[in-house]
Amino acid sequence: MSAADPSDGSGPRSAPVDRVVLAVVAVTLLALLARFVGLGSRPFHWDEARVGYWSLRFLDTGAFEYRPVAGGPFLYVVERFVLGAVGATDATARAVVAVVGGCSPLLALLFRRRRSADASATPRYRLTDTETVAMAGLLAVSPTLLYYGRFLRGDLPLAVFGLVVVGCTVRVLDAEDAAAARPYRYLGAAALAVAVAASAFVVGYLLCWLAAAALTVDQRRLVDAGEGARDHLERAVERLRGTTRSALGAVGVFLVVHLFFYAPRVDGSIRPSPAAVEAAFLGAARAFYGVRVVGRRQGGEHQLLPYLSAHVETLLAASAVVVGLAAVGFLADRYGRGETRPVIAFHAYWAGASLLVFPVITEESAAWLTVHTVAPAVVPAAAAVGLLGRYASRSLSRDDAVGVAVAALLALAVAGQLGVAAAGTAYGPTTPENPLAHHAQPADDLDPFVADVSTAIEGNDGVDVLFYGPEFVPVYDDRPDRPPVSDAWGNRLPLPWYLERLGAETDGVREEAGLDALESQPPVVVADASRRAALAARLEGYESSTYRLSLWNREVVVFVR
Structure with missing residues (x-):
């Protein structure tokens, strides 16, 4: 027998396979598949079209500057690389968010109990193996996260990177020494910078975290630690601060990532200069304050109760299973017999705070706000799944057939409800009955529009697509190269995204006199559906089609020569 043969007990042994990691990776692959299947089947929402259109303009001109009204710069900067590399389609544009959401189950490993040779040193306050896999599964299939993981907005990236920040904080608190904590401190700083770049709603995350x-500290003082709570808090603060070198390193990582996303670009690249640094930090802060704070004070207020009730209704309609599990997980941890776990309490309180914070800070009541409640809720929800698993295990060990049957039925009910909700929202029809479908989602498929316009403008010289009527044409010269733009241009959404993809030259006239002044009739004319009869009499040789550009109250007629 060879000396290197491990079977004699003397040779090297391979490390055991970590089944939890394998399970989380398998869930992640399924999550990616779930997000990429039919990714381009739903037409672009107006908000998606804004992001897509200005990303294409950035790709074309190479010029970019942070504009708070258009959202965070993360998607624009990343989309420029993606669209330039693989081309512009609905699916490729959404691929960035799909990858972020599809990989999100991996971050469940950040909350897993750390393994240690010294069993007494293993933190008891984190997620068990079963709960870790459950958290990964909930991140993969929760209907709200799945729907908006296939949607070109910054909400889902913000939620994922927000969880990464908290997960890295947990790892820093659990690290055995400063060297082990350093990578997580730097990763957390980078994730925080990306979260800041993803969406202005990061302000709500800071409020919820505080x-x-x-x-959580108050709960620990009252329930577990008593007078020792202050000592626990001081040790936690000391661990998070770390050495001066590591703290400065983390700040440096944050500043570099922030500069990368917020610095203005010329010819597609950042020009290193004091002006670029000033624009990325002071200029961006001033712009954000002027639009999101001063602008809100000047007429952006809204009543809280309607927004709060709409937020809760959407949660219960689309994510009742996750919300219910989170409530059970929190209550069992808070009032159960064992020690409470701060990681469960923190995320439950985070989800609870979001119920109030986001309806207050948002300017529009929309279903995507539920992303910011569901994301933290998956942690206490995973604890509830772990509770069910422990109940099933005990029943099985006692040969309790009734207990095993109850556990199996509950598991099937949870999985079935999640599956039905996901199928009905993320993959279901785009109708007002879909609780996650916003009114600015087109009700009709726009692929025929793209095909007709593409054929009609081929080889055309001059204006390709003419928008007709005051609904689509402002009284002043509107150049939509960058936000903000007029409401009239906004009424064209999501068509500008599709027309920009095709390279179509567009123009507009407000009245019939403008049509008469044209040197030649363009191959495509777009107008409000109410103007069909008047235009049909003037546009001989054209065929018309009607498209619903929203779930209600937005129909256009498209004349194609």
Whole structure:
């Protein structure tokens, strides 16, 4: 027998396979598949069209500057690389968000109990193996996260990178020494910078984190630690601060990532200069304050109760299973017999705070706000799944057939409800009955529009697509190269995205006199559906089609020569 043969007990042994990691990776692959199947089947929402259109303009001109009204710069900067590399389609544009959402189950490993040779040193306050896999599964299939993981907005990236920040914080608190904590401190700083670049709603995350941290510390003082709570808090703060070198390194990582996303670009690249640094930090802060704070004070207020009730209704309609599991997980942890776990309490309080924070800070009541409640709720929800797993295991060990049957039925009910909700929302028809479908989602398939316009403008010289009527044409010269733009241009959405993809030259006239002044009739004319009869009499040799550009109250007629 060879000396290197491990079977004699003397040779090297391979490390055991970590089944939890394998399970989480398998869930991640399924999550990616779920997000990429039919990714381009739903037409672009107006918000998606804005992001897509200005990403194409950035790709074309190479010029970019942060504009708060258009959302965070993360998607625009990344989309420029993606669209330039693989081309512009609905699916490729959404691929960035799909990859972020599809990979999100991996971050469940950040909340897993750390393995240690010293069993007494293993943190008891994190997720068990079963709960880790459950969290990964909930991130993969929760209807809200799945729907908006196939949607070109910054909400899902913000939620994922927000969880990464908290997960890295957990790892820093659990690290055995400063060297082990350093990678997570730097990763957390980078994730925070990306979260800031993803969406202005990051302000809501900071508020929720502060509230959740205060309530978690207070709970630990009242329930577990008593007078020792201050000592626990001081040790946690000391671990998070780390050495001066690591703290400065984390700040440096944050600043570099922030500069990368917020610095203005010329010819597609950042020009290193004091002006670029000033624009990325002071200029961006001033712009954000002027639009999101001063602008809100000047007529952006809204009543809280209608927004709050709409937020809760959408949660219960689309993510009742996750919300219910989160409530059970939190209550069992808070009032159960064993020690409470801060990681469960923190995320439960975070989700609870989001119910109030986001309806307050948002300017529009929309279904995507539920992403910011469901994302933290998956942690206490995973704890509830773990509770069910432990109940099933105990029943099985006692040969309790009734207990095993109850556990199996509950598991089937949870999985079935999640599957039905996901199928009905993420893959279901785009109708007002879909609780996650926003009114600015086109009700009709726009692929025929793209095909007709593409054929009609081929070889055309001059204006390819003419928008007709005051609904689509402002009284002043509107150049939509960058936001903000007029409401009239906004009424064209999501068509500008599709027309920009085709390279179509567009123009507009407000009245019939403008049509008469044209040197030649363009191959495509777009107008409000109410103007069909008047235009049909003037546009001989054209065929018309009607498209619903929203779930209600937005129909256009398209004349194609």
